Structure formats: structure tokens, C-alpha cells
Amino acid sequence: DTAVSQTPKYLVTQMGNDKSIKCEQNLGHDTMYWYKQDSKKFLKIMFSYNNKELIINETVPNRFSPKSPDKAHLNLHINSLELGDSAVYFCASSQASGGGETQYFGPGTRLLVL
Amino acid sequence: AQSVSQHNHHVILSEAASLELGCNYSYGGTVNLFWYVQYPGQHLQLLLKYFSGDPLVKGIKGFEAEFIKSKFSFNLRKPSVQWSDTAEYFCAVNGPGNNRLAFGKGNQVVVIP
Known part of the structure; x- marks a missing residue:
């Protein structure tokens, strides 16, 4: 019984395409996140939602659009993919949006843009 | 804004050796x-x-x-590592009421059997 799941696990696509990554958590958490891990393994937060409302929106190109249909799901849609978007994207969730909350991570989606 | 520094990005050691990974943060x-x-x-x-x-x-x-507050540090230790400890280790920090986790660049640890 996976706590935070992501689909797909691997995504290979051409430049210019539009793609989506899905995330679901079955922990009953209120807050969800998207992180990007680059080729040097550096992790940086992109977005955070609390109960379907956007609360963190870092400096990310507006080609990236998160959507939270309910508090158990946070999807990431990427328009006009570029080579630099190649990375591992991790979804995470936490009980609430407070600073002390432990964040639980999904297995990651490895995106390769050709 | 908070930031995290991790040193010695690549660490290679033998099984049973002790491990210490440094983490320093900047947050007021x-x-x-x-x-x-x-x-x-x-x-x-x-x-x-x-x-x-x-x-x-x-x-x-x-x-x-x-956690050593005066040194802004949070170093990780394990007295005797095993091959299965081969992994990437990340230090992260945030402040109260702020769930924006700032990660360090990670330490890649390889344990040789």
C-alpha cells in the first residue's frame, strides 16, 4: 500500500510536447508538494498546495501548471517541454503546512526531453 | 531565505568505518x-x-x-556503516510555520564491502 505514488515512473518525450505527471497520496494529508531534482541531485521546491489551494509557487516558468482536483491528488502539467526540463520530479505530502511537518516523498518521475 | 551547505559531496569508505556528514544552515x-x-x-x-x-x-x-545551535550545524553520524548504507544523504531545513524545505546538495556515500 503505497503512501505517495506517482505516474508515470519514466517519461521520455520530444521537445515542444505537453505532458502531465500525476501524484496521489493515501495518507490523508492536507498538503502536497512538487520538487525538481536536477542532474546534480539538487532538490528544489516548485509548488505546494494545502487543501487544494496553492500556497507556494517558486520561481518556475509558467509552462509548469499544478492542479489539485482534491487534497489527495496533485498533478503537474508541463507545456512546450524544453531540454532543460529533463530531471526527476518528486511529489511529496505532509499532514499540514506547518514548518515542522515531515514530508513524505513519492518514488519520482524521471523525465527525459529529447 | 534559508540555505543549507553540505560538504564532501563524495564519500567513500569501507564497511565498519564511522561516518560523519556535515550540515550547516543559514537561517535567522x-x-x-x-x-x-x-x-x-x-x-x-x-x-x-x-x-x-x-x-x-x-x-x-x-x-x-x-544540533549545535551556536555552530548552525546538524551533523549526521553513524558509528559503523554497512554496504547497504550506500546512498545519497540530504540535509534540509525550514522554519516554524514555513513548510518550504530548503535542501543541501547532498552527500553521495559509497560503502565498500
Whole structure:
């Protein structure tokens, strides 16, 4: 019984395409996140939602659009993919949006843009 | 904004050796501190965390970390590593009421059998 799941696990696509990554958590958490891990393994937060409302929106190109249909799901849609978007994207969730909350991570989606 | 520094990005050691990974943070207030581990091909898992209280925190798999406020440090230690500890280790920090976790660049640890 996976706590935070992501689909797909691997995504290979051409430049210019539009793609989506899905995330679901079955922990009953209120807050969800998207992180990007680059080729040097550096992790940086992109977005955070609390109960379907956007609360963190870092400096990310507006080609990236998160959507939270309910508090158990946070999807990431990427328009006009570029080579630099190649990375591992991790979804995470936490009980609430407070600073002390432990964040639980999904297995990651490895995106390769050709 | 908070930031995290991890030194010695690549660490190679033999089984049974002791491991210490340094983590220094920059944040002007009360902090919450975390160590996460990422085994090859897997997702990040929490090793341990510090919010308040005893500055020596014990985590899973025999790891511990010590918060030294005066040095802005939260170093991770394990007295005797195993081959299965081969992984990437990330230190992270945020402040109270702020769930924006700032990660360090990670330490890649390779344990040779």
C-alpha cells in the first residue's frame, strides 16, 4: 500500500510536447508538494498546495501548471517541454503546512526531453 | 531565505568505518532540521528530524544527528556503516510555520564491502 505514488515512473518525450505527471497520496494529508531534482541531485521546491489551494509557487516558468482536483491528488502539467526540463520530479505530502511537518516523498518521475 | 551547505559531496569508505556528514544552515530564527536518505533508484526517506528538545536525535538504521545551535550545524553520524548504507544523504531545513524545505546538495556515500 503505497503512501505517495506517482505516474508515470519514466517519461521520455520530444521537445515542444505537453505532458502531465500525476501524484496521489493515501495518507490523508492536507498538503502536497512538487520538487525538481536536477542532474546534480539538487532538490528544489516548485509548488505546494494545502487543501487544494496553492500556497507556494517558486520561481518556475509558467509552462509548469499544478492542479489539485482534491487534497489527495496533485498533478503537474508541463507545456512546450524544453531540454532543460529533463530531471526527476518528486511529489511529496505532509499532514499540514506547518514548518515542522515531515514530508513524505513519492518514488519520482524521471523525465527525459529529447 | 534559508540555505543549507553540505560538504564532501563524495564519500567513500569501507564497511565498519564511522561516518560523519556535515550540515550547516543559514537561517535567522528557530529551525526544524531533517536528514533524508535516497537509496539508489528510490525515493527520499526520512532518517531523522529535530524540532526542539534534546539536541542529540536518534533516527532509523543506527543514524544520529546533533544540533549545535551556536555552530548552525546538524551533523549526521553513524558509528559503523554497512554496504547497504550506500546512498545519497540530504540535509534540509525550514522554519516554524514555513513548510518550504530548503535542501543541501547532498552527500553521495559509497560503502565498500
